[in-house]
Amino acid sequence: MIDYHLIGIGGAGMSVVAELLQARGYEVSGSDQADSATLTRLRNLGITVFAGHKAEQVPPQATVVISTAVKETNPELAYALKMGMPVIHRSEALALAASGLEFIAVAGAHGKTTTSGMLAAAFSALGADPSFAVGGIVSKFGTGARLGAGPFFIAEADESDGSFLNYAPRVALVTNVEPDHLDHYGSEAAFEAAFDKFVSKITAEGALVVCADDPGAQALGNRAVAAGRRVWAYGLENIVEGGENLKISQLELFENKAKFVVEYGVKQIPVELNVTGAHNVLNATGALAVGLELGLDVGTVAESLAAFSGTGRRFEFKGEISQRRLFDDYAHHPSEVQAALKQARIVAGSGKVVVLFQPHLYSRTLNFQAEFASALELADAVVLADIYGAREEPMGGVTSHLIAEHTEKVSFVGALEAAAKVAADLTHAGDICITMGAGSVTGAGELILKAWQNQFE
Structure with missing residues (x-):
C-alpha cells in the first residue's frame, strides 16, 4: 500500500x-x-x-x-x-522524515542551499553521518537527500511560501534577511516578520546563528538577543552585541579555493575551502558556528569543511572548449547575481566574464530591475533572455527590457535559444560564460557548448 x-x-x-x-x-x-x-x-x-x-x-x-x-x-x-x-505540505512531510533527530534548519533569501550542503559534507567527513535534505545536488554525494545513522538532520528551510514555519529546529541558521518573494508576503515588513516567527519556533534549548554582515540578519540577531535567545553571529565586518561572535580575518581568495582564519575569543581557527568567493567563506563560517553550538570539535569541523566541493547549479563547471569555460548558476536575486559575478571575476582572471541571465518571475523583475542591472554591471557582457514566469502569469509591460534600460552592457534581449547563440559568440579564448537564473536557462548551456564545438570542428 x-x-x-x-x-x-x-x-x-x-x-x-x-x-x-x-x-x-x-x-x-x-x-x-x-x-x-x-x-x-x-x-x-x-x-x-x-x-x-x-x-x-x-x-x-x-x-x-x-x-x-x-x-x-x-x-x-x-x-x-x-x-x-x-x-x-512538503515541509510537513520533511518534518515527519526528520522526527526524532536534532533538526538544523538553514534559511535565508539566498545561500541556504550551499550552506546546507557544506554542513552535510562537513558533518559526514567528521563521521557524524547526518541525514540531510538540500534543494540541490550536493556534489560529494550526487544527491540532495540522505537518511544517515547519526543524530543530526540538516534541512534547507524554504521561506518563499512561509513553509519554513512548519519546523521546530534545534539550531536555525539564517544567512540573510533580504526582502524577496514579495508576491507572497506583500511587503518587506511582512517578510521580515516571518523570520521573527521562524526564530520563535526554535526549541527552548536551541540557538540562532546569523550572518552579522547582512543588515537584516544582524537585526534579527539583535532582536533575538533582546528576547533572551542564545545567538551565534559570524562575519567579516560586523557582530551581534550579546551574542557569541565569530570574526573572519586573513582572507585569501584563489581561483578554486579560499583560505581564512576564524577568530573566536582567543582562538584562531584556520580554514581552507575547495571553493572560492567571499559568500562561500561566510557560509562556511556559519556552518562552523553550528558545529560549535552542537558541541563538536571546532578544529575537526574546520578541517571537514574542505570536503565540500559545491552543489549543483551553484557556479557549477559545465565544460571547456578551446579555452572557453562554461559555468551554470542558480542566482535569481540581485545579491545572488552580485556574489556569483564576484566569484566569476576571481575565476576568470584576466579573461572576460559573459553572463546569459534569465530573470525569474515577473514580479521580481519589476521590483528589482535597477538592482539586477547594477549587479550585472560586474560582467563584461550581458545577454538577457526573456523572463521565466514560473508560477506567475505575464504582467503588462514587464519584460527583460526593464533591466536592459538600466545598463549599457546588454547585448541582446529575447528568446533563450537566440540568447545562447549570442552568448557563445561573445565568449573568446580565456573568457568564461555563465548561464544564470532559476528557470530553464540551465538548458542553454548545451547550446553554448555545441556552438563552441561547431566553431572549431
Missing part, C-alpha cells in the same frame, strides 16, 4: 522528500508534469512515478503531499480533496 503520493515529485524539494520518506520505510509514489532525469533516478530507487497528472494515479488511502505551486485545479489534488484524503 502506498503511504505518500507526491504531486510534483520531480521538483528539487519534492524529490528530496520522496527519497527520505522511502528511506524511512514508507511506500512512496508521485507524479510530475513531464518525464525528466529526476523521475528516472526515482524510478531506479524503486519509487513509483508518473509523467503527467491524472486523478486515477492517486493511490487510495495515501497521504497526498503538495507544494505551494500545486493548484487546486491539478486533477490529482482535486481528486484528493473531493475524496477527503489527507493533504499536507
Whole structure:
C-alpha cells in the first residue's frame, strides 16, 4: 500500500522528500508534469512515478503531499480533496522524515542551499553521518537527500511560501534577511516578520546563528538577543552585541579555493575551502558556528569543511572548449547575481566574464530591475533572455527590457535559444560564460557548448 503520493515529485524539494520518506520505510509514489532525469533516478530507487497528472494515479488511502505551486485545479489534488484524503505540505512531510533527530534548519533569501550542503559534507567527513535534505545536488554525494545513522538532520528551510514555519529546529541558521518573494508576503515588513516567527519556533534549548554582515540578519540577531535567545553571529565586518561572535580575518581568495582564519575569543581557527568567493567563506563560517553550538570539535569541523566541493547549479563547471569555460548558476536575486559575478571575476582572471541571465518571475523583475542591472554591471557582457514566469502569469509591460534600460552592457534581449547563440559568440579564448537564473536557462548551456564545438570542428 502506498503511504505518500507526491504531486510534483520531480521538483528539487519534492524529490528530496520522496527519497527520505522511502528511506524511512514508507511506500512512496508521485507524479510530475513531464518525464525528466529526476523521475528516472526515482524510478531506479524503486519509487513509483508518473509523467503527467491524472486523478486515477492517486493511490487510495495515501497521504497526498503538495507544494505551494500545486493548484487546486491539478486533477490529482482535486481528486484528493473531493475524496477527503489527507493533504499536507512538503515541509510537513520533511518534518515527519526528520522526527526524532536534532533538526538544523538553514534559511535565508539566498545561500541556504550551499550552506546546507557544506554542513552535510562537513558533518559526514567528521563521521557524524547526518541525514540531510538540500534543494540541490550536493556534489560529494550526487544527491540532495540522505537518511544517515547519526543524530543530526540538516534541512534547507524554504521561506518563499512561509513553509519554513512548519519546523521546530534545534539550531536555525539564517544567512540573510533580504526582502524577496514579495508576491507572497506583500511587503518587506511582512517578510521580515516571518523570520521573527521562524526564530520563535526554535526549541527552548536551541540557538540562532546569523550572518552579522547582512543588515537584516544582524537585526534579527539583535532582536533575538533582546528576547533572551542564545545567538551565534559570524562575519567579516560586523557582530551581534550579546551574542557569541565569530570574526573572519586573513582572507585569501584563489581561483578554486579560499583560505581564512576564524577568530573566536582567543582562538584562531584556520580554514581552507575547495571553493572560492567571499559568500562561500561566510557560509562556511556559519556552518562552523553550528558545529560549535552542537558541541563538536571546532578544529575537526574546520578541517571537514574542505570536503565540500559545491552543489549543483551553484557556479557549477559545465565544460571547456578551446579555452572557453562554461559555468551554470542558480542566482535569481540581485545579491545572488552580485556574489556569483564576484566569484566569476576571481575565476576568470584576466579573461572576460559573459553572463546569459534569465530573470525569474515577473514580479521580481519589476521590483528589482535597477538592482539586477547594477549587479550585472560586474560582467563584461550581458545577454538577457526573456523572463521565466514560473508560477506567475505575464504582467503588462514587464519584460527583460526593464533591466536592459538600466545598463549599457546588454547585448541582446529575447528568446533563450537566440540568447545562447549570442552568448557563445561573445565568449573568446580565456573568457568564461555563465548561464544564470532559476528557470530553464540551465538548458542553454548545451547550446553554448555545441556552438563552441561547431566553431572549431
